[in-house]
Amino acid sequence: GAVVSQHPSWVICKSGTSVKIECRSLDFQATTMFWYRQFPKQSLMLMATSNEGSKATYEQGVEKDKFLINHASLTLSTLTVTSAHPEDSSFYICSAGEVPYEQYFGPGTRLTVT
Amino acid sequence: QKEVEQNSGPLSVPEGAIASLNCTYSDRGSQSFFWYRQYSGKSPELIMFIYSNGDKEDGRFTAQLNKASQYVSLLIRDSQPSDSATYLCAVSTYNTDKLIFGTGTRLQVFP
Numbered sequence: 220g221a222v223v224s225q226h227p228s229w230v231i232c233k234s235g236t237s238v239k240i241e242c243r244s245l246d247f248q249a250t251t252m253f254w255y256r257q258f259p260k261q262s263l264m265l266m267a268t269s270n271e272g273s274k275a276t277y278e279q280g281v282e283k284d285k286f287l288i289n290h291a292s293l294t295l296s297t298l299t300v301t302s303a304h305p306e307d308s309s310f311y312i313c314s315a316g317e318v319p320y321e322q323y324f325g326p327g328t329r330l331t332v333t
Numbered sequence: 334q335k336e337v338e339q340n341s342g343p344l345s346v347p348e349g350a351i352a353s354l355n356c357t358y359s360d361r362g363s364q365s366f367f368w369y370r371q372y373s374g375k376s377p378e379l380i381m382f383i384y385s386n387g388d389k390e391d392g393r394f395t396a397q398l399n400k401a402s403q404y405v406s407l408l409i410r411d412s413q414p415s416d417s418a419t420y421l422c423a424v425s426t427y428n429t430d431k432l433i434f435g436t437g438t439r440l441q442v443f444p
Contacts, residue, residue, distance in 0.1 A: 245400055251430065260434075261367070262421070262434060262435070262436040262437050263434050265431060268430055276430075312376045312377075320365065320382075321367060321377070321379050321382050322423075322432055323379065324369075324376040324377050324379075325376060325377065326376050327375070327376040
């Protein structure tokens, strides 16, 4: 199957700082990538759809200015959490693939904001 | 009504038994159906996908789709303790650009 990587796998940052998470499709090109957030014992929550060469589409309730998404190439999308706060601590997961076909998930990034 | 519904469980089955996981969806236009497995602290991994009515088998896993009744199920034969995880059902249509996930069913396989 297709491989999606994420970096870093975990990060600890101080409140008020920004953190960038990278998502890469290693063996295929992805015009569309998705960013999810998952809190403990809860299901995946789609945050936004990242489209190569255009603006991301954010889900209702997700702050565009706080979660900046850039899909600069067919193999890379980045999520920047700006001015992070403890409530942003979560497991962030990206996926890639063309809907309605299968999505492949990255291994996830665990963010802890202190 | 939620778009994709799953029983949260836990579903407990003994080792060697068949585990049956069910998922219902509300959008009759749904055309692609996926089962993902998620271990605690890990990201989801794709187990199977099914597009047509009927059964699709892959090793110990069988996906069953009934579009008339709007449900999709996953059967795991010869369940193993290593199958203990949360199983996520996901659905998409050709008119949407995203997968809709259920909340997942936690499966526990005990020795």
